[in-house]
Amino acid sequence: MARQKLTDRMVKQARKPGVLIDGGGLRLRVSANPKTGDLRKSWVLRLTVKGGPVRELGLGSADTLALQDARQR
Numbered sequence: 001m002a003r004q005k006l007t008d009r010m011v012k013q014a015r016k017p018g019v020l021i022d023g024g025g026l027r028l029r030v031s032a033n034p035k036t037g038d039l040r041k042s043w044v045l046r047l048t049v050k051g052g053p054v055r056e057l058g059l060g061s062a063d064t065l066a067l068q069d070a071r072q073r
Contacts, residue, residue, distance in 0.1 A: 043070040
């Protein structure tokens with residue numbers, strides 16, 4: 001099933017907690033700070049280790065790491 005890749009605009013406009021999938025294991029995780037309610041956006045790479053469990057590798061904040069840079073990493 002083909003999905004639409006994320007765009008810079010979609011990343012900026014993400015306002016609800018959840019996960020947006022870009023493809024190739026790259027995901028944008030949006031979460032809310034429990035105390036203040038402020039949104040936090042971070043890049044996560046989901047990997048499957050051969051014969052093992054699924055792992056998630058944090059790549060950094062979406063505030064400091066652009067979409068294109070996250071794809072390259």
